[in-house]
Amino acid sequence: MASASDIGPGILDGLRVVDFTRVVAGPCLTRALADLGADVIKVEPPEGDLLRTGWPRRGGISLLFAGQNVGKRFTSLDLTKPEAVELALQLAERCDVVVENF
Known part of the structure; x- marks a missing residue:
C-alpha cells in the first residue's frame, strides 16, 4: 500500500489549512492534507x-481521535462568543483552505 512518503515529502x-471539522469525515480529510505536508490547525470547542x-482509549484519549488528528x-x-468568532475569521483569512462539517 502506498503512503504519503511514496508520493513525496511535503507535496x-x-x-x-484551518480545520473546523468534528468526529470522522472532516478529520479524515484534514489528516490526509497534514500527511502530505499541509500545516493544519484544528479548532475545537472548549469541551x-x-x-x-x-x-x-489509551492514555485518556480515543485512539480513533488520535489517529485522525496526527x-x-x-x-x-x-x-x-463574538470575540472568538472574530479570531476564527482572522485565522481563516490567513489560511489557504477552510474545512468544516458542522
Whole structure:
C-alpha cells in the first residue's frame, strides 16, 4: 500500500489549512492534507471534539481521535462568543483552505 512518503515529502508544504471539522469525515480529510505536508490547525470547542471521548482509549484519549488528528496543531475557541468568532475569521483569512462539517 502506498503512503504519503511514496508520493513525496511535503507535496503540500506551504499550504495552510484551518480545520473546523468534528468526529470522522472532516478529520479524515484534514489528516490526509497534514500527511502530505499541509500545516493544519484544528479548532475545537472548549469541551473538545466529541470523538476525544470515544473508545477504545489509551492514555485518556480515543485512539480513533488520535489517529485522525496526527500532524495537526490544535486550538480551542468558544464560537458562541463574538470575540472568538472574530479570531476564527482572522485565522481563516490567513489560511489557504477552510474545512468544516458542522
